[in-house]
Amino acid sequence: MTTLYVLDVPENVPVVEVADRAPDVTVSRIGPYFEITAPGPIVIDRRATGCRHAVWYSCVAALRGSAVTQQDKDALRVEPA
Amino acid sequence: MSEQQHRVRGVDHVAYPTFDPAGTVAFYRDVLGFPVVHSICAAGWGPERHPDFVHFFFDIGNDDRLAFFYYFGLEPFEGGPQGDAYSRFAEDVPLFFIRSRHLAIHVDNEEDLLDYRRRLDASAWPVEMQIQHETIESIYTHDPNGYMIEITRAMRPVTPQEDLDAELTIDALVDVVSGPDPSMAALLARKAELIVERAAAWQEQREAALP
Numbered sequence: 001m002t003t004l005y006v007l008d009v010p011e012n013v014p015v016v017e018v019a020d021r022a023p024d025v026t027v028s029r030i031g032p033y034f035e036i037t038a039p040g041p042i043v044i045d046r047r048a049t050g051c052r053h054a055v056w057y058s059c060v061a062a063l064r065g066s067a068v069t070q071q072d073k074d075a076l077r078v079e080p081a
Numbered sequence: 082m083s084e085q086q087h088r089v090r091g092v093d094h095v096a097y098p099t100f101d102p103a104g105t106v107a108f109y110r111d112v113l114g115f116p117v118v119h120s121i122c123a124a125g126w127g128p129e130r131h132p133d134f135v136h137f138f139f140d141i142g143n144d145d146r147l148a149f150f151y152y153f154g155l156e157p158f159e160g161g162p163q164g165d166a167y168s169r170f171a172e173d174v175p176l177f178f179i180r181s182r183h184l185a186i187h188v189d190n191e192e193d194l195l196d197y198r199r200r201l202d203a204s205a206w207p208v209e210m211q212i213q214h215e216t217i218e219s220i221y222t223h224d225p226n227g228y229m230i231e232i233t234r235a236m237r238p239v240t241p242q243e244d245l246d247a248e249l250t251i252d253a254l255v256d257v258v259s260g261p262d263p264s265m266a267a268l269l270a271r272k273a274e275l276i277v278e279r280a281a282a283w284q285e286q287r288e289a290a291l292p
Contacts, residue, residue: 005276007246010237011215031280032242054214061246062253062273067266 003064004036004078014049015059015076033061041069044076094138094146095184097228100166102135102151104225109147112204113197115139118146141186165227183229185219194218194234245283249275 004019006012008029016034020027025038036042046056056076060068063078070077099105109115120137132152139147160169163179170179188194198220201208210221219233253271257263 003273005273007242009240009243030276031282031284032245033276033280052215054216060269062249062276063266063269064273064277068269 002038002040002042002066002078002080004042004060004066005030005062005064006034006036006059007061008032008034011051011055012059015044015051015055018048019044041077041079043078046072046074046076091143092141092145094148096136096148096150097226098167099149099151099226100155100157101225102137102149105149105151106137108204108206108224109139112200112206114200115141115147119148143187147184165223165229167226167228180229183221183231185231185233188232188234190234191218194220194232197232241287245280249279 006016012034016027016036019025019036019042022038022043024040025036025042028035028037049056051059057071060071060076060078063081065081066078067081068076069079106117110117116139118138118140120135122135123133125131125133132155134150134152136148136150138149141147157166158169161171161174163170163172163174163176168179168182188197198208198211201220201222206222206224208220208222210219212219212221213236216236217233218236219231221229221231223229249272250268253268253275256271257267260267
């Protein structure tokens, strides 16, 4: 299981929306955070989010039992640790 | 969150040395238009062969002040080819580290930011970078002493949840740097525990406090 937390601020909303397009991804809430979970890897396409550097490279608030395996100009990939 | 009362009232002054007081006055007073609001001329005293000096202050808004010390007869100290009037660094010290210490001065809006951009661009110290992050926009240059100066505006107000997020980040950071192997991965894992412990209660408290 992959679990990724993203803070609910306007700039981060596209990140969550793009993540949510994948069929096996579930988005729920815990306080002001989005909790994004999937049985396998979560992959978010940067261009689809429209995020530029500052938000893109700081959009991960926290990870539970998971690790970032890619976070570059193309994609964010989080996998079970 | 600290239980201590928060009683301070902003920056009284931040002080830097200068070996170029004429350039410093030209930059801050004549180019940027920061009024000179205070100065002290003092004869050197004390056991350290302290030179005679002038300590002078510019108003940077909000009654906050940027101050300089000019010491008569003092020569710059050695230390490497990079850096500023206060700190010199060896060639192999990375720029991100050297630039990490800087002064950022706040403006209220884009119009004010661009006004300072025009003042700098018409001077010997033009803007070196203008960066619009999603939440802030800043211009940067170096003053005649080599000190990096940023002028910045917020693109939107800070939200309450960002204050919570900052608290959780810093609590997680303090925890992981006390451990054996500080890393971003360790911080993000610890922060997830803190989110699970505290984020829902924070939200409930906020909603309960709303009218």
